[in-house]
Amino acid sequence: MEVVWQRLDLWLRAAMPSSVAVLLTLLSVGVWPLPYLGPVMPPLAFIALYYWSIHRPDLFPPSIAFILGALNDIINDLPMGVSAFLFTLAHQVIWRQRRFFAGHSFFMLWSGFALAAAVMMVAQWLLISLIGWKTIPFLPVLIQTVLAIVIFPLPCWVMIRLQRAVLSVN
Amino acid sequence: MSVRHSSFSGWSSAAAVSWRGLSQRFSFFIFTALALVLLILSRTQPAAITSLRTHTIDTLAPFLDAVARPMEAVENIGSLLRDTISLRANNQKLREENAHMIEWQNAVVSLEKENKELRALLNFKAEPNPSYVSARVIAETGGAYVRGLVVTAGKVDGVREGMAAMTGEGLIGRVVEVGDWSSRVLLISDLNSRIPVTLAETGDRAILAGDNSPQPKLLFMARDASASEGAHVVTSGHGGIFPPNLPIGVLQETTRGTITVVPTADLGRVSYVRLVDFDLRGGAFNSIESKMRAESKKK
Numbered sequence: 318m319e320v321v322w323q324r325l326d327l328w329l330r331a332a333m334p335s336s337v338a339v340l341l342t343l344l345s346v347g348v349w350p351l352p353y354l355g356p357v358m359p360p361l362a363f364i365a366l367y368y369w370s371i372h373r374p375d376l377f378p379p380s381i382a383f384i385l386g387a388l389n390d391i392i393n394d395l396p397m398g399v400s401a402f403l404f405t406l407a408h409q410v411i412w413r414q415r416r417f418f419a420g421h422s423f424f425m426l427w428s429g430f431a432l433a434a435a436v437m438m439v440a441q442w443l444l445i446s447l448i449g450w451k452t453i454p455f456l457p458v459l460i461q462t463v464l465a466i467v468i469f470p471l472p473c474w475v476m477i478r479l480q481r482a483v484l485s486v487n
Numbered sequence: 488m489s490v491r492h493s494s495f496s497g498w499s500s501a502a503a504v505s506w507r508g509l510s511q512r513f514s515f516f517i518f519t520a521l522a523l524v525l526l527i528l529s530r531t532q533p534a535a536i537t538s539l540r541t542h543t544i545d546t547l548a549p550f551l552d553a554v555a556r557p558m559e560a561v562e563n564i565g566s567l568l569r570d571t572i573s574l575r576a577n578n579q580k581l582r583e584e585n586a587h588m589i590e591w592q593n594a595v596v597s598l599e600k601e602n603k604e605l606r607a608l609l610n611f612k613a614e615p616n617p618s619y620v621s622a623r624v625i626a627e628t629g630g631a632y633v634r635g636l637v638v639t640a641g642k643v644d645g646v647r648e649g650m651a652a653m654t655g656e657g658l659i660g661r662v663v664e665v666g667d668w669s670s671r672v673l674l675i676s677d678l679n680s681r682i683p684v685t686l687a688e689t690g691d692r693a694i695l696a697g698d699n700s701p702q703p704k705l706l707f708m709a710r711d712a713s714a715s716e717g718a719h720v721v722t723s724g725h726g727g728i729f730p731p732n733l734p735i736g737v738l739q740e741t742t743r744g745t746i747t748v749v750p751t752a753d754l755g756r757v758s759y760v761r762l763v764d765f766d767l768r769g770g771a772f773n774s775i776e777s778k779m780r781a782e783s784k785k786k
Contacts, residue, residue, distance in 0.1 A: 327503045347554045350562035353755035355627035383518035391543045394633045398525030405518045445631040445632055454699050457631035
């Protein structure tokens, strides 16, 4: 019986990074008590993707990036596959560069995120504009990106705490 | 564990690392391909993708609801504080409004009576009473791309695609996807929303076109239209999606010369919506064309 509990415990711990990412996806479409936040809501799921691709890629494989992207497409009514494609791609790029981002200071991690988020958001805007064949206003995308970069330390801090609390025993 | 270090520490761990790298790369290709398949499917099999969307949203609805509740509580506390602070001023304002409303009420009663009598004279067929479902907003979706809401009412509550989404103040959108327990509402401010409207005061026609900003634009208004700031914009009933005369907003001329509409309902702060079924399929609001088509079929 003990073995079962141990396995369950391990399994739950291993599921933490992806669960956090899903929770952030749900939070990003929540009806926040701030009016007009919806259109410029920063992509919280991408912050999770960035963090876990660097710090625990073993628990955050490409499959999870794909599922997270597909979920983002479904919830936000975006052309199906856009975020799934971009998240999988971003995961691969971030994973390959992870030592560069993680090995240094927090500022380095933050700058890396700023770069990744900017590229990701512009690519998403381009793809969706191309698929719909109409120019989607860019300003909200810009504000989303800036907001994502500004708030990055907060979800990041939460994930660092969670990682220490839940995954340090492994 | 760093790869550089482990590559010196023995064959087995180096092999494990490169195996993990390989599998990562392999699954990367698999999932990139899958994403591309999804992209293609959304173009070729839109019905299947829509069904996938509605089922997923239905499954997620309880979780979205759970996330929305604490936020709603915070919002409630906020509005309680705001209300308490402005209690005196609001009271005075409401008193004045109430006096004004009583005058209106008297006018409405006499007009209603007159209207009834005139209708009886004309042998006018009354419009069917619309039925409605009230629903709570549990998600504000779309980010910078789509202006939409997910609400807690679906097929089991009698929601149908195409129903009008309204608040007490006016029209905010229409139902575009219906699941069993949840549905998705596309707001009038969405980039793809086009609604035939008229100006209540003058009867001038135009198209209300969303551009993802909180204030949709008015397009295709006749050049000689006498549009003045503050004119009331209502649905025209053309196109057969909405019945005529649903209030939408008031006209506003921007500095750049374009004409926008300020929706009467605050689109940035919608907590509850009323999904209204005007029964446009067989009701009195059917477009003339479809009636003519039905007539010619009979013949």
